[in-house]
Amino acid sequence: MSTILACTNLTKSYGKHDAVRNLEMKLNENTIYGLLGRNGAGKTTLLNMISGSLFPSYGHIEVAGSRLKYGETPMEVCYIREKNLFFGSAKVIEILQLASVFHKNWDWSFAHELLRIFNLNPNKKIRQLSRGMESLVGNIIGLASRARLTIYDEPVLGLDVLMRERFYRILAEDHANHPRTILCSTHLIDEIATVVEQVYILDFGSIQMNDKVDNIRNQSHLLSGDRVAVERFTDGRKVIYQDAYGQNVVAAVYGTLGDTDRQLAHKLGIIIESLPLQKFFSYLIEGRQRIE
Numbered sequence: 001m002s003t004i005l006a007c008t009n010l011t012k013s014y015g016k017h018d019a020v021r022n023l024e025m026k027l028n029e030n031t032i033y034g035l036l037g038r039n040g041a042g043k044t045t046l047l048n049m050i051s052g053s054l055f056p057s058y059g060h061i062e063v064a065g066s067r068l069k070y071g072e073t074p075m076e077v078c079y080i081r082e083k084n085l086f087f088g089s090a091k092v093i094e095i096l097q098l099a100s101v102f103h104k105n106w107d108w109s110f111a112h113e114l115l116r117i118f119n120l121n122p123n124k125k126i127r128q129l130s131r132g133m134e135s136l137v138g139n140i141i142g143l144a145s146r147a148r149l150t151i152y153d154e155p156v157l158g159l160d161v162l163m164r165e166r167f168y169r170i171l172a173e174d175h176a177n178h179p180r181t182i183l184c185s186t187h188l189i190d191e192i193a194t195v196v197e198q199v200y201i202l203d204f205g206s207i208q209m210n211d212k213v214d215n216i217r218n219q220s221h222l223l224s225g226d227r228v229a230v231e232r233f234t235d236g237r238k239v240i241y242q243d244a245y246g247q248n249v250v251a252a253v254y255g256t257l258g259d260t261d262r263q264l265a266h267k268l269g270i271i272i273e274s275l276p277l278q279k280f281f282s283y284l285i286e287g288r289q290r291i292e
């Protein structure tokens, strides 16, 4: 599979603080990725660099094989920011008309269909929209642009659960018909897990892990039982988080557990449960583990 985006040794410093540090990222064509990280992890800084709005202190970015130059906006990228910079006095339709100029694969019939699906009046002014409706304008641009690389920074912010589900469903359906790469930054991992194939987890400006969602699901487990038994079982395994409650211990373990492992756990009185992705993400970040 060919690469649409490659970040090499990417660093962005503000004074002595590295918002992004020695970051490596490679995105394949036609894949949907999630970018996860807690507040201040460096997600927006990274996305601003990929979209050409911010220049790295070190390292470089290649989009579709070309190295991004200072001040250059990559033509293949459609970036939908967390905080849109739309003119308040412009109408929704005028914002879409402006966006269509910058994206050569723009699909007007799809854009009109999306306005209808999301109940947005094209003649309303941006300043008359609610926070969620404004997010929807950005989401429509991201979808209708059909760019080779679409980047969303928190696309469902301010959307109610119905609109969030609708957005993710349309994203998945449209991606199946018009494959392209989508990178979606979010805090809501469980919601996005139904559409993303792979996730990058960012913490303190660096990638903590990068894996397929299915692998994470199959390999993350929550063990609970007597402290001695759990410690014996987890010896030599990748423990991403551990907490004690008196004599009992709860441990989050990353790795494959085969039949023999499960039989041993049963013998030791250890209960094994699968770990929801959101919980895995919290444990990984709280335990500050890096999974290679």
Ligand SMILES: Nc1ncnc2c1ncn2[C@@H]1O[C@H](COP(=O)(O)OP(=O)(O)OP(=O)(O)O)[C@@H](O)[C@H]1O
Residues within 6 Å of the ligand: 014, 018, 019, 037, 038, 039, 040, 041, 042, 043, 044, 045, 046
């Ligand atoms: N212009 C700036 N000047 C100084 N520090 C900055 C600047 N922009 C970002 N930072 C710092 O860089 C770090 C990363 O910020 P960034 O906005 O990229 O995080 P984030 O993961 O997008 O957070 P959130 O999820 O809260 O939006 C933070 O510590 C932030 O304070």
